[in-house]
Structures are given as C-alpha cells and as structure tokens.
Amino acid sequence: MPLLGITKPIIQAPMAGVSTPALAAAVSNAGGLGSLGVGAMNADGARKVIRETRALTDKPFNVNVFCHRPAQANEAIEKAWIDWLAPVFAQYGAKPPQKLSEIYTSFIVDDAMLDMFLEERPPIVSFHFGLPSDDTLEALRRAGITLIASATNLREAQQLADAGIDAIVAQGIEAGGHRGVFDTDAHDDANDDALGTFALTRLIASRFDVPVIAAGGIMDGAGIAAALALGAQAAQLGTAFVPCTETSIDEGYRRAILSDAAQRTILTAAISGRPARSIVNRFTELGARADAPRNAAYPMTYDAGKALHAAAKAQGEFGYGAQWAGQAAALARELPAAELVARLVTELRESIAGLHHYAAESE
Template identity: 55%
Template sequence: MDLTKHLKLAVPLIQAPMAGVATPALAAAVSNAGGIGSIGVGATDAVGAHEMIVELRGRTDRAFNVNLFVHGNAKADPVREAAWLEGLAPLFSSFDAVLPAKLQTIYQSFDDDPDMLAMLLETAPPVISFHFGLPSADIIAALRARDIFLMATATSVEEAKAIEAAGLDAVVAQGIEAGGHRGMFDPAATDDALPMAVLTRLLVRHAGLPIISAGGIMDGAGIAAVLDLGASAAQLGTAFVACPESAADEAYRTALKGTGGYHTVMTSLISGRPARALANRFTALAGQLDGRLPPDYPIAYDAGKALHAAARARGEHGFAAQWAGQGAPLAREMPAAQLVDVLRVELERCRAGRRPLLPAAP
C-alpha cells in the first residue's frame, strides 16, 4: 500500500497523538497542511473523546487519527500502593498537601470500554491507532466494517507480527528514542530497547504492512532518512510540543528549551509504565524511594498527577509529566502548519540530493 496516496498526504508525516498535549486545533492544523494530525483520547471517556472529534471535524475536512490506549487491566495491590504513597509522603508534606488516602485506576482500557467503541463506530474517524496492545478481534472487525484505517504501535518484531495477524493496516515502529510511553504490549517483558532505525529495518524485512517510523525524528532530514530505511511515513511528536496549538503549558515549553531536553529519561515513576520525559525532579526520584516499585499503570499515575498538582499549587513545576523524545533540543517554536511546510521543504531538499538544512537553534 502507498500510504501517502491512500491517506492523501502531501508530506509523509503523522503527528503523534500525545494525550494531554495534542489538541484538536493542533491536529487540524497538521491535517490541513498535508499531514495526518492526531488526538489521543486514552486519558478521557467517550463523552470527552466525542467532543474532541466533533471539534476536530469542525476544523478540517481531511483525514486525522484518533489514538486509544489498550493496556492490560491494572492489578490492584494495596500493600504496594500504600508503600508507594509512603515513599511520596515527604514530598506532599513539603508542599503542605494532603497525601491521597487511596489510589484509583484513572484510565479505562479501550478493550473494556463499550461506550468508547460505540462512539467510534458512530463517528467513524478516518484513522484509529492503538497503543500498549491490541483490542479484541471483535472490536477490530467492527471498526474495519466502518472502513476505518487501523494501525498500532510496535516496539519489536513480535509485536509487529501480532499487529499484522490481527488484520490492521499499518505498524508504528516506536524506537527507544521516542518520547512518551513505550508502546510495549507487556511492560513486564524484557525490552530490547531497539533504536528507531534498527526497528524500522527489521520491520521492513519481517512485517508485511506499511511501516511508520517514530522516535527522535524532528526535521525533514529525519523524515528523509526513515523513508530511505523503507518506512512509508514518519511520526513526529516532540517536534510539535512547542507549537502554539499544543496544550503544553509554559513550564513545559520552558523545560523543553532547557538542559533537560539534552538528558531525557526513561522512567516508570510517573505513571507505572516506562515513558521518556524531560529530566526533572520527578524523573530523579528513584534514589529517594528506597527501592519501592510504582503500582501498575495507570494506578501509579493517580499518585503522579496528585503530586504534580500539589507542587504546581506551590509554584514548583518539576513534577510534571513532560514527555519528550531524545531529539528534544531540535524542537522549533512555530505554528503547526508552518512547521509542516518547513518539514516538507527540508524533505524535498534531501530527496533532491542536497545537503539538509540545520534547524535553527531554539
């Protein structure tokens, strides 16, 4: 399949969903400029997701992507959760905040959310992508019957083969460089931590589906490189965080331009699943927690969000989930449509055999 022609792309680019950061305005701007804009709805319910899709459709008549979390059910462990809260207690106290009495499972997996499925079958977004795993065969069949283009994240050849066997249309090859949550189906499994380029080549060889490369891609030269590796398109997330249409707050934007961008960290402390973030006070907590393990995702995220809220109320922004990939220092501040145009020019320059332009320093 020629992904560019099938999805009517002017540039082989998908903006990563980035739940909590990617707004309908951002996604629409990317789609209108010739890429595929995305929204992540894993952190909301069917009503919230419906509102986002309606707003997005009101801003663009082009294809867009709706991303869903398909994580396994969190296993409640009161002893582990109590120990985790005990470890965080001094921090809450330092911000004069009340420690949560109990942690909740704050996000529902798409595989267990019939209301979300019903809403998606009704609205039929052009593209749907899955992260953390795959929904049931019945759900996939129902979505395919609505002529929705389906894709899912893979961090390994085995996961890509499972995506192909499930009958999806494309694979997002997430390298270890990528910002945000690792898309591993099983977070307890050994992670080979394959870089984007190696994973792309492996999936081009072993998977029979179009490959969309993700991880550390920030400019047109990066897009050109993954196309040369055999990918059909590139997915960029961190590159769009600094755009005015994103929901990133001022502290996030400032941190993206700071030294933390050169030292991103893979951590499970914030949410309970491995995720790459800008280095900040939260990512540095491991040494203060006496070897405690965070509760399962998304139970641990309940604590992480509460700690961030307590700190922010006191003017401290170092406990935010500031997701970013290893290409963070290459981020550029400009409207999303302008960034897509810049990426297109950079890509065309590289494809014409000319030396790639260096992105301007932030």
Template identity: 60%
Template sequence: MLEELGIKLPIIQAPMAGVSTPALAAAVSNAGGLGSLGIGASTAAQARQAIEETRALTDRPFNVNVFCHQPASRDVETETRWLKHLAPLFEEFGADPPIKLTEIYKSFLGDEEAFQMLLETHPAVVSFHFGVPAPEQIAALRKSGIKMLATATNLREARVIEEAGIDGIVAQGIEAGGHRGMFDPEAIDERLSTSVLVRLLASRTRLPVIAAGGIMDGQGVRAALDLGAVAAQLGTAFILCPESAANASYRQNLKSERASFTRLTASLSGRYARGIVNRFIEYCEAAGSPLPAAYPIAYDAAKQLNAAATKQGYGEFAAQWAGQGAPLARELPASQLVQFLTEELQAAGS
C-alpha cells in the same frame, strides 16, 4: 499507504494524550499531513467532543489514538509503599497524600462506550497503543471503513499486529518520547533504536511501517523513508507549536538545556515512558526507592502531587514527555512546521 490514509505528505503528528488538541490535529491535517488526537486518558464524552471540534476545523483525515493496555493488577502492599515513599513530597507542599489510589482511566479493551463512540464518530484513522483490541472490534472498525494503525516496539508485537488485520505498524524506537508501546510491560525490552526497528519490520513484515522516535526535521523523515518506512511520526517536534496544550513550564524546559536530558522512567505512571528529567524522577529512582504502583494507578499519585505543587508555582513533579531529539524542537505554528519539514525533506532527497 499515504493514499489509504488520505494524506499527501509522509508526516504524522503523534497522538500525544494531554498535549495534542483539535487545533493541532486540524492544522497538521490541513497542511497535508495526518494530525492526531490522543484520547487514551479521556472519557468517551470528552473524546467525542474533541473529535467533533477537530472535524469543525478540517475536512481532511485525522487519527484518533486509544490505549489498549491490560487493566491494572491491584496490589495493596505495593500501592501503600509507594504512597508512603511519596508522603514527604506531599507534606512539603502542605498536602495530605491520598489514602488510596484509583485507576484514573479505562483501557479501550474494556470500554464499550469508547468503542461505540468511534463507530459513531467514524474518524478516518484509529490507532492503538500498548496492544490491539479484540478481533470483533477490529472487524467492526474495518467494516465501517476506518483505517487502523498500531504501535510495535519489536518484531513479535509487529507480527501480532499483522495477524490481527491492522493496516499499518508504527515502529516506536527507544528514542521516542512518551510511553513505550510495549504490549507486555513485564517482558524484556530490547530497546531497539528507530532505525534498527524500521529496517527489521520493513524486511520481516508485509505491512507498511511508520517510523517513530527521535525524528525532528525533514532530514530525519528522509532517513526514515530511506530505511523503508512509508511515513514518519513526530511528537516532540510539535510540542512547542502554539496549538499544543503544553503549559508554560513544559515549553520553557523544552527550550532550555534540560531538553538534552531525558530518561525512560516508570516512576510517573507505572509504565516506562521517556520524559525530561525532573526532581520527581530523581527522587523516585534514588537508591532504595520502592517499585511504583501499577499503570495507571501510579499516575493518580503523580498527578495529585503535581496538582498540589503547581498551585504553589512548582513544576518539578510534572510529566513532561519528550524524546531524545528534544533539543531540536522548534517553536513554530503547526502549519509552518509542516511546511518546513516538507522543504527539508525535499532538499534532503535532491
């Protein structure tokens, strides 16, 4: 699988939308791993620019990740209740809550412009989160020579990925930071750990498995390989790299005791995601709170509130995604981190 992806090391930098940058992806790829761009929240034009900037920094393969969620099902009553619930927080910072919410970014499932952009820019690897695209899109990407990965949180999703003709499965354990890759957010989430999920998928599917969730060092990568994975995907481990787009507040919290307290919450975006616990999460999950608006409608409200608070130097409403391994994060340049991971991996296997 590593040869198919064009990489030397079994290390993949997770495609964290809003945090990954061309500089980060290129640095990881140049060091022998697979760097990634998360373009799920970008327009096609923004994504094209990010791909071109990455290509200018490396001649090595890199991954481009897209969101394959079902478009939001609008519910005016739910959205109205959610905005009413958040109104006191807006008022605290002298801001008016929005009158209505919008679907702030498209799903790849209905974004023909993004699909054509990928065919034209032709990244070495494209990965899918929240589902898989249409068969004809998969066929077109395959015909162009692009390798494909997709996230699974359980065996059912893995089998859909396998049947779709995708090249590999990213097994996302419950420890992972950021959004759960569940295809159906209304389904029961078994919340399998990374180790259990990797063993399950390695033994029950034919596709190569990439472990994701809670992996922060070379020892963790070795454990994933021993469980049957062909590589490990690390996200939170790369947030403190100077090449990431994480802001000062995010970095400060990740280096503090707060990194030990992460929670799965749907309050920020409308879909479950793991992040550092803050006032927004605690407020929105207090007893009697209404259900948040659908994904990504709820994200519109959270982002507007965070923007108003940030102007006054208050960062307690930001989405600071992080996995359960966050206390193990190291502040290193990406290339040096990959080197350390490689040395730890080799030492763990000796």
C-alpha cells in the same frame, strides 16, 4: 493512493495531554496526519474533541486509544508508594491521595468508547500498548475505519501483521512518552528488544508487507528522509510538535523543552507506572532513588503522579510534571503547527536533493 490519505509523509503523534483539536486539524490541513490522544478521556470527552476537530478540517485525522492490561490492585504496593511520596507532598503543603484509582479505562474493556467510534466513525483509529479483541477490530473495519498500531519489536509487529492492521508504527527506544510495549514484564529497556527507530524500521519494513511509520527521535526533515530511505512510508513526530502554539502544555513543560533541559531525557516508570521517556526533572530524579519502592500498577501510579504535579505546580514548581520528550528533544522549535509542517517538508526535500547530488557525484 497516499498512505492514510495524506499528501505529506508527516504524522503528528497523538500524545495524550498535549494534542488538541486545533493541533490535529492544523497538521491535517497542512497535508500531514493530525492526531488526537483520547486514551485519558471517557467516551463523551473523546466524542467532543472528534467533533471539534471535524469542525476545523475535512481532511483525515487519527484518534489514538490505550490498550493496556487493566490494573490489578495491590493494596500493599499502593500504600507503600503513597507513603513514600507523602514527604514530597508535604514539601508543597499537600497530602497524597488516600487511595489510588485506575484513572484511565483501557480501550479493551471500554464498550462506551467503541460504541462512540462506531457512531462517529473517525477516519483512523490507532492503538498503543497492544490491540483490542478481534471482534472489536472487525467492528471498526466494518465502520470503514483505518487501523494502525505501534510495535516496539518484531514479535509485536508480527501480532499486528497477523491481525491485519493497516499500518505499523515502529516505535524506537528514542521516542518520547510511553513505550508501546505489550508486555510490561519483558523489561525491554534492558534486553535486545530495546531497538532504536532506524533498526526497528528497517527490520519491520524488510519482513512485513505492511506500510511502516517510523517513530522516535525524528525532529526534522533530515530525520524523515532517513526513515523513508529505510523503508518507512511516513514518519511520526511527537516531541517536535510539543512546543507548537496549538498544544495544551503548561508553561513549565514549554520552558523545559525549549531549554538546555531538553538535552537530557530518561525512561522512567515513576510518573505513571509504565516506562515513558521524559525530560530529566524532579520526578524522574525521585524515581531513580535507590530507596524508591515498587511502582503501583499503571495507571494507578499516575493518580499519585498527577496529584503531586498539581500540588507542586500550585507552589510554582513544574518539575513534577510528565514532561514527555524524545532523545532529540533539543531540536524542538516553537512554531505554529502548519509552519512546522511546511518547514519539515522543505528540510525533507533539501535532504533528498542532497542525497541525489551525493549519489550523482559518486558515480
């Protein structure tokens, strides 16, 4: 049986704020696995997009949630962050929030989201930033839901394998959006855990008897072919689908990812409070300043980040948005999702044929 019930080894990453029911359904209808990012939603909002997706496809699709450690408020750190951002808000005739809120509820404490999943029974649920409790995993399994989760190193992959996760997403350092690290105190961008997609994919595939999904920096069929050659059963593409016509991105994000700006990406915690790879923009440059104070906890930092983006955007400046993108973002193409899947499959077949030709000539 094909991995996760799909006929093509292509998974559209569930980037919150980008994915839509139309996008997920289009990818699934084309033979890949479409995905919804509901980590920024409450249970009612997630139920709505699940039902909208079901109305558009009878194929499997994935629903992704965040399993981060709930934020620990620190009034001094939060005030310092707000005060530091205040002059930037003033440039756009606005004021920062007086207090930062935990705008997203982690799935590990979101009983309403779990209850909704058990009622709606989406085909697949995936986890980012870690795992929920064993009891939650077992409840989802009993509901017939397939479970997948991301790992950024071998220790995390071991935890996923021990928990009986059905497939592991090997998220390399090249990936756009939030790093899926379980422990944000590990500083993985500065040590040996900052593994690239291909190294991580090969390591996990060689050590665990669990299907592997390669993710990070894969933008075309040649990249998918390389991931499959290293032992992955599928490739997860996020940035490649960002400029698809079905996504919910704003015009500034679309312009950036389809321009030369996409050639420069950087990991930053300034936007949300967690390391995430974005196109270099005004916000990432702000966060890189030497005088930047310590970020408030995730997702409380994001409360200020979203407010700053809204204030600047109202004045025609889009450079404070969360313009998540992987290192190969310059290869992005603006296409309907089904057309992109078809093109990826053609490129994949051409790449495999080329490798077979090369192998034959080498004999």
